[in-house]
Amino acid sequence: MKNKAKQINQFENADNSSQQKYLRDLMEERFPTKEAVITEIMNLEAILHLPKATEHFVSDLHGEYAAFDHILRNGSGNIKNKIKDVFGGRLTANRLQNFASLIYYPEEKLEYKKRQLNEDGDLEQWYLDTIQRLLELLQFVSTKYTRSKVRKALDPNFVYLTEELLYTDPQEFDKRSYVDQLMKNLVTMGVTDEFIIATCYTIQQLVVDHLHVLGDIYDRGEHPEMIMDRLMDYHSVDIQWGxxxxxxxxxxxxxxxxxxxxxxxxxxxxxxxxxxxxxxxxxxxxxxxxxxxxxxxxxxxxxxxxxxxxxxxxxxxxxxxxxxxxxxxxxxxxxxxxxxxxxxxxxxxxxxxxxxxxxxxxxxxxxxxxxxxxxxxxxxxxxxxxxxxxxxxxxxxxxxxxxxxxxxxxxxxxxxxxxxxxxxxxxxxxxxxxxxxxxxxxxxxxxxxxxxxxxxxxxxxxxxxxxxxxxxxxxxxxxxxxxxxxxxxxxxxxxxxxxxxxxxxxxxxxxxETHKEERNPYFALRHDEDFCIKLLKEFGLEPEDGHVINGHTPVKRGHDAVMANGKMLVIDGGYSKAYQPTTGFGGYTLLYNSYGLQLVEHHPFTSKEDTIVNGNDIISTRRVVNHEVHRKAVADTDIGARLKENVKMLRSMLERY
Structure with a gap:
């Protein structure tokens, strides 16, 4: 660890040419042969053509753990939309919602379902049907990613089993009996619950690739510490301080x-x-x-x-x-x-x-x-x-x-x-x-x-x-x-x-009159598109398809969270119960996928129990902020820019070979 820290320190303090040499040395150490370099170039250039993964933006959580946890689990309604995409014509609205609540809260929903089916239903058949649906949904949400990334999202205890069931066509005559036996063994060997739980959390992780928290985790609500624990366990997150x-x-x-x-x-x-x-x-x-x-x-x-x-x-x-x-x-x-x-x-x-x-x-x-x-x-x-x-x-x-x-x-x-x-x-x-x-x-x-x-x-x-x-x-x-x-x-x-x-x-x-707090002119000017363009340029961003995303100020009834012709987005809609009498609803979140930006408005959260027993969810209204004419790929992202640099460096190595 000390040597690694020393290397990083040397890298950060070096000039640009020294950094490039350092990276080349690392590359050569990792890819010592011509064949290894070619394989990696092919891999990276293929990744650049995958669709951009989904970013999830939340703000002003103010200690409201239960509501935040639910929105994290349902991906601001994204999981439910994926379920509708796959099963919309095959399951009733009630079954769709019950399947969604299983993915949100797999442990609790399983216990509830087992009590229900032990009395008047066929639990084994429900297990088999549910696993098939989970695998079908998992396959659908995995399409944006390489197999390697999907494998990293899988529970280590079930990697082999999940990949066999995920990538094997059960309709193939020679594999039908093989797949049937794998499924039966899941049930008879008593690991069905663990497999279902693991698959549900993998789906949650793949539906949202990265989380942005735009500040104010603390104060007002009663469990900011639980939010911090949740964030520390989350697969990919950044925070802008409030x-x-x-x-x-x-x-x-x-x-x-x-x-x-x-x-x-x-x-x-x-x-x-x-x-x-x-x-x-x-x-x-x-x-x-x-x-x-x-x-x-x-x-x-x-x-x-x-x-x-x-x-x-x-x-x-x-x-x-x-x-x-x-x-x-x-x-x-x-x-x-x-x-x-x-x-x-x-x-x-x-x-x-x-x-x-x-x-x-x-x-x-x-x-x-x-x-x-x-x-x-x-x-x-x-x-x-x-x-x-x-x-x-x-x-x-x-x-x-x-x-x-x-x-x-x-x-x-x-x-x-x-x-x-x-x-x-x-x-x-x-x-x-x-x-x-x-x-x-x-x-x-x-x-x-x-x-x-x-x-x-x-x-x-x-x-x-x-x-x-x-x-x-x-x-x-x-x-x-x-x-x-x-x-x-x-x-x-x-x-x-x-x-x-x-x-x-x-x-x-x-x-x-003495209670009033005079706002900075920024809050009036953020309605102006030219001002937002100026702000983006100040931070070296391209204003044509860039946006400023704020939290901090609850959006009151009758006010719009989208300003300046879509250049400014305010996503503090009122997680905090103390603000909801003013805002009238349960908060805004934002999703950014390969098709563009979507603002999501949430009704106040009731309870986890209500979701599990009654299938009730936060009712979410989506509003498309912008729709990409050309679907964004990984190549159009910051990660893509870094991958392109790696490809450039690998190609220069290839010339030397």
Whole structure:
């Protein structure tokens, strides 16, 4: 491993000619004979002519594991469409749906089906019929891939058996008895369930080749840790970081302010169990401190969504007290950070310094407002940014727990290593939030440390700072961790996209005009095709068939997720239950296959049990965004470009032979 790492490091630091030589040496080592080179050229050039595989785009999962898991299992309705393509004229709608639910949840559906058929049906015949259908579907979804890639997707325990059944024609007279015996042995030897389960998961994997997650895995929903586990087990995935994800990265990087923000949000949405149970971070001292220093306060009561339930006299009060405690510490530390980082230019957000504590008013934009629901007992009006001794000890202890949590580190290692601020992939720009611009669409420059960063350079700068902060959490210089917090709510943050976050105003000021958060002009300009073309060009993409794909902003009722003549796509439709009253449905996802882009609108997810027992699925509406005149092949993709380079190198080797 050390030698491999050393080789990679040498390769990355070498100039272009040295890299080419390095790759040639590797090629010659792998293909030592003329025949081996010819075989590989034939293989790669044939792969280039295969159809482009399907990409799946999701965004703003916000801890809603059950809904995300279901959409992952059904490929945003893609599996059901494949089933209809193969069996549409041969199975009833009810049988089609039941077959689909088997592929989504094979273990649970098998148990349900066995209980059902043991009472009034022929289980063995159902097994044989189901295996035949699964093999037929597997053969259909395998057509885009080489046999080698299909083999890698198969369960190692059933590779031989699956390939024999998959590639042998049972109608051939000489093989009929052979195939029949293989099928019978599956049943009589008691491995039918295992084979069916393995085949269902192979189908899931082949229907969607690659997954893009456009940020905000964390916050609001109750199981972000389960989403992270799911992603870590997924066969091919990349992540574009969201502003909520940055709070968790920031906490693990030593940013107390990021940590307090995520604690406040977790208390507000009744999700502290994620911190305690999933990541083993004790909140006992915080709970005791909050109970001793804060009372009930209507502005800080937790927000409930469907399915939430707790003891209103106990748990709700506790969450209300915790939310107040962390909010006050957050507002104190905001002053400290803003003063420590003058380049942030956020002096107007030092709100605790603007309060008249005698008459409980605050002056904002030359206007005075009366403060309501105040809880300022632990604030020293002379030094409003100063933590009490107990608050300081509490913050230090909690921050240490976040940094030292092994389970959290495991997930965030994956998030940081698999993630980035943006991604250019197959001529599409994937970006969670926005690109800060002025009213005319000019890229705004963020000045930090005497240097200015705008456009692509801005997101590249923040990408480097996130990695630096996370990889060196105990660094004496806190600036990188400060910048991670800035991504949460800074006015030039590509992940936030607003002038200011009005958390304080929403808690303490009744006038809702103060609650409004002014968006960056990007969100108006993204309806303009010329602006989107400019954005694509900034990242070196071809605007003719390129698209900008965003998450971050829930698409409200009556608004369109497709903008700028199809150049801009917004796929945050509302996974989070907290957003669904505003959006009216269960989220957008996007599919990109060889025929083009399809936007998929989902109804809210009910439950896994409803799918298994009743055959109910998320009802999905598909909308074709663009249809390719010429079906895209592997040759038209980023992978294809790399394969072409390999072919070019192999042909130069062939000349030397």
């Amino acid at each position: 502003n909520h994800d940055m709070l968790w990265v920031g906490a693990a990087s030593g940013s107390a302010l990021s940590m307090l923000n995520l604690l406040r949000i977790s208390a507000r949405y009744n999700n502290l169990a994620t911190i305690e149970d999933a990541y083993g971070i004790s909140l006992r001292h915080l709970t005791r401190f909050a109970e001793e220093n804060y009372q009930d306060n209507p502005a800080f009561r937790p927000k409930l969504v469907d399915g939430d339930s707790f003891n209103f006299d106990g748990e709700r009060l506790q969450l209300t007290q915790i939310q107040q405690a962390v909010a006050i510490m957050q507002f104190k530390l905001e002053i400290q950070e803003i003063e420590r980082e003058p380049d942030f230019a956020m002096g107007d957000r030092k709100l605790l310094t603007k309060i008249n504590y005698q008459d409980q008013t605050i002056k904002l934009n030359n206007k005075s407002y009366h403060l309501t629901n105040t809880c300022f007992d632990l604030i020293d009006p002379k030094e409003p940014s100063k933590l009490t001794q107990e608050e300081q000890e509490l913050v230090e202890g909690l921050l240490h727990s976040f940094i030292e949590s092994k389970s959290l580190k495991r997930h965030l290692d994956f998030l940081v290593n698999k993630g980035s601020m943006y991604l250019c992939y197959n001529n599409n720009l994937l970006l969670h939030g926005c690109m800060p611009v002025d009213q005319n669409g000019n890229f705004l420059a963020f000045e930090y440390g005497g240097k200015k960063y705008a456009g692509k350079k801005l997101v590249d700068f923040f990408d480097r700072q996130v990695r630096h902060a996370y990889n060196d959490p105990c660094d004496d210089d806190p600036s990188a961790a400060d910048l991670v917090w800035y991504l949460w709510q800074g006015p030039f943050s590509p992940l936030f996209g607003k002038k200011a976050m009005t958390t304080f105003e929403r808690y303490f000021i009744a006038d809702k």
